[in-house]
Amino acid sequence: MKIDGCEFPDDLLYDSDGLVWARPLTSGDVQVGITSIYAAVAGRIAKVSGKTAGVEYAKGSAIGFLESGKYFGPIRAPVGGVLQEINPKVLVKPRTMMEDLYREGWIARVHPSNLAADRRSLLALPAAAEFLAKQIAALRVRCFAAFPDYEMFEIGVECAAVLVKLNELLVQVPLGEIVHLVTDDPTSPIEMVRWSDETGQPVIDERREGPLFHFLVRKTS
Known part of the structure; x- marks a missing residue:
């Protein structure tokens, strides 16, 4: 359950x-x-x-x-x-x-x-x-599909700039590790789908909490 x-x-x-x-x-x-x-x-x-x-x-x-x-x-x-x-x-x-x-x-x-x-x-x-x-x-617990290895809090930053930073981070991290991205850009749900299709990096979990959007990305390549 x-x-x-x-x-x-x-x-x-x-x-x-x-x-x-x-x-x-x-x-x-x-x-x-x-x-x-x-x-x-x-x-x-x-x-x-x-x-x-x-x-x-x-x-x-x-x-x-x-x-x-x-x-x-x-x-x-x-x-x-x-x-x-x-x-x-x-x-x-x-x-x-x-x-x-x-x-x-x-x-x-x-x-x-x-x-x-x-x-x-x-x-x-x-x-x-x-x-x-x-x-x-x-306890103010937040559960995701996996535990992140890295955190990105990008509040007040346009999604295009956020994705540039995400790409830069993924170049540095080992395969299989997970990035937790938090953004308040309302276009991020659509942009993350497009980004995942283009890069082949899966978004394994996502949710919205108030004005914030949370995404878990696993590096697979």
Whole structure:
């Protein structure tokens, strides 16, 4: 389910803050990760660390930590139990969390002590949709299809000049990286379509917020 641009898979359970998800596995363990709300709050994640495996942690205890250029905070266990492992993929490549939050970007696997009791305080969709929408608004979260590597804020600049700057930036950035462009030029939706057709660089997400237009561009060539 998508709520205000933020993705929340229907098959997961969510903690009471809407920051962490839980996926019960057939093995009896529970996979744990962060939601699109928490990812947006943290920003581009530079480092993930985990607590010691093989130790039992109470529900709500920190089992890991996130670090970005603007944020440092805990990943709290949505269920109590023994921490089985921290996902080695996110330890080596934190970007995995941002590229695939709900699958490859899981953070921890916990063997719950009392899942039946703990899951009573976890939230499920669609009932949780209203609460999650309120959290998005309260935290002023903005979710996009991907996390940008570069930001361009071009307010009061004509779109033609903005696109010149965008082209100059794309020459410098590595393939696969993403630019978040913000402009207030009302012609930008049409101009960005034309620019994308001409350059072959895809606009992977766009939205309007009041007088501002947001575009995510991925460098592919």
